[in-house]
Amino acid sequence: MSIPIAFAQEVVMSVDQSAYYFLVGENAIVPLTVDNKYEHQINGMLQHSIVQHITQGNTQISQSNTRSSTFPVDSGEQVIPLDFGTSESPLRLSVDLSYRYNDGGDLIATLEPFTIEFVSDESQKNNQQNQMQSTTQQSSQQNNPSPSQSIQQRLDEMMQSPIMPSDPQQRLQNNQIPQDSSSLKQQIYEQLEDENQLRQEFENALATNEQFQEFHQELLERGYNVTGGNLDPATNSTGDFQINYQNEQGEWANLQGSMTNSTIDEIQSQTQQETEQMLEQLRSDPTFQQYDEQLRLDGFTEQNVDFLHDSDQTTIEITYQNEDEQTAKIIGEFEDDTLVDVSLEQQNDNPDWIYWLYVAIVAIATIVYILYRRLKPKRKIPSTPLSVIKQKPFDHVAEAEKLIKEGRQHFEEKNYKDAYGKINQSLRLFLSYELNLNKEVTNEEILKHVPSEIYSVSDIEKCFRVASLVEFAKYAPNQDDFQTIVSITEKIIHKK
Template sequence: MRLWAAVFLVIVFLLIPAASAAEVILSTPQSGYTVLTGEEAAIPITLVSTYDHDITGTLKLASVPVNAGAAGSESSRASVNSRSFSAFTEKRTVMLPVGRSDIPADYHLTITFSYPEDGGRLSTLGGITIHFVTKIDEEKTDTVALAGTDIADPAAGTSSAGSAPQESPKKEDPKESPAAAVQNNQMPQDTSALKNQMAEESNQSRNNDDALLGYILADPLIIPLDNELKGAGFKLGTPDINPVSNRSGKFLLTYSSGTKKVIVQGAVRETRVLFAEESSDVSVHLPDALLENRTYREYGNRSAERGFIRTRTQVNFTSLKKTVDLTFSDAKSRNLHLKAEILNGTVTAVDGENPDDPLASAIPVIGFVCILLISAGIWYLARFRQEERTVPRELIPGAGSKKSSREIAGDILDDAEQDAARGNYPEAYRKTGRALRVFLSYESGSGDELTSGELEPLIASCTGDFEQIRFVLDRCSAVGFAKDTPRAGEFTDMIRSVRAFLEHDPAH
């Protein structure tokens, strides 16, 4: 008898994981589809359900334009469409309509299927691109098959508030006054109305979460990160979405592989991801441009020879720039930090701490050499650089300053234009970037002049064309410090846009 009981328990424990592993997986045979402009696009989507019964839920399609014409046009708008849908117990392939475009354009698509099983689940398929072209020879079809993931619905916990529970009928007390009876009858009605209102607000919040998650996973900044992490064996967990609306907000995505974890967090404004910051205590893939950089490779080899390994990775992604911050540690718990910047796919800066142990005997020699170098620099500046105009520190806004930050920035731009007229474009670009930094630091910051990297949060909160502000700072850094070459007419356009920006209050 005991033997049969043991066998029964083993069978039960074996069946429990199998029953709890049911899921719905979306897939498509290609990651890219090409359609002629003016024609309705439809793509094949396959649903595989491992449940033992049919599933009914909501299918949502998020469409984000990549290069769909002028901003503000009908074709350049992101959209989210939803409809009721069923996943059957057998494999099912359907043609999903995704819209049309009258002009050449590319769209990134993310498809989600939310259903109520197991407390609420969300099946997601992203990374799909639709190419609208005018001629069939412009075909860009990518034949790589895509498969989605099935996770717990991040907003499922709020769905239970969708209906108010029934109050148990209360037996009438014959000693109760008529006024008390009226009051007791009214209270359940008021409670029910309040719960219904809370349920509506909860459902609206859930809709905002779903719409925002669709835009995030379909954004050109997130797609390569998501594909890269999933290709390395990481799975996306329950997203943490903090919406301001169904088109803007903040997000935090957690990817896990065993005990390894990678965090991707950022902000969305009007369906577009402004920035995404990837951070991890494990060694994740770095941008290819940095891995191919000679300075970085030499630093990595030199650090490895001295026993250092990478223990912390943080990469900030924007549409134009990647900022990399790495930490290396050795067995003695000594840490090294390396920072790098990648602008438009080109490494513009790599700065890492020396992996060699400091030698106490060399400190006097190093100090003496530094004194000589400083003295030589002062002599050089006094002898050969007197003709170059700089902005006096006493003019920076502060106690006793007679000029505003707007006026100071305007003076710096005047100097920049004079440098450009003399053909000294590196200096002209440096001063143009500084004019923006001075203005933003004192109008939107705390008063201390900030670097371009430190200004990133302030730029995202500015009104006006914040992408143009970021572009000007990046170009000023590339030409002024990274030996990049000015483009024809670029400096004049930048001066014009910066002066226009100075005429407005960036904080309102």
């Protein structure tokens, strides 16, 4: 049960229209205004439920999708562009937004539903100003259920969409299928009923599994709470699962695995802190730093980081690419969170026969040279001074500017994660060489060496923080923030 309350301090969301119209093929961008009336940052969970209304002949079908993501909000007012994608045909979406956070109590800001409609003609657009603002509610306390009931209740909450009723008959009525489509109506009803029963039985089997309860309880004791997840049942006791968590600091965790006949085959928990520590361990490794420096000298730049998990083994793959779109990977192998091996994997465009031809040519040339040396009369060769070949120095300023340019291009193409990553990489590369560190270092290590009398440490820290939040999908990108960190980075690079 929730009750409306008036708060002196709260997070308020608002949109300036109750209905947004876009042409078919256009990208649906809705500006969401978020006003954090607290004097500090709030870390919460933004949930959006989208109901898609589809017309197929005389049949009206509704499909619902609910997603949650961590969403930090700075103090003050900001505008967040929400991207709802596009459609190649006329389509109507209903959108529900809510923001759940904790500041001395569990609070939720709920925005009234608004619609997004894709139309085929400009004359069908009817955009009108009609501002809507969220209301804040506080959840009442509930009695503590048993551990298995608590888990199952939480799974129920996160797996079932608040827009789509769980009862198949009610869901069928909401789809507004005409009476003359009785065959299709019965088919959809039976399918929904089977899916609902299968999901519920698998959910019950998972919630009562002792091994799952142990992992779940451990995350709860570490301060994490369930925020979402996904169940993929094959039968009522066999399938895959992933449960998402978040703590009060906004850090994520997840619990994923598979179950066969109510027995856990594989289960693994992972936290943001653990992944960041492993990445830090890899970047600090001398072998990694050697490979990384060599790739950069060869014109490669870092593109993205992937984590692959298998039981107690974790693989981190850092991908690089050059201007010719050739790729390379530095691969770190971990066992029980300890780095055990670092290797370099580079793309080889040459077929095997070229390699063996090269080996044969070198072998023949070596034999000819040896015979020549043995048969040629020896004579004294006057000594001459050796010429020193100077290696062209690495221009870290030019490389940093190049990364900024690539970041701007990624942002224009809406590759926001890569865009923020390039700016972060540009600033880190420049400071690393400018401070004579001359190696791959972490954000924290750079901040320890930055002289405050020359650079603004707070600006640098802000760039690192915003970029990292976007890279780890903890913050929604926007034009103003991106331009701010670009300006700060360019100012630092060109500082005289």
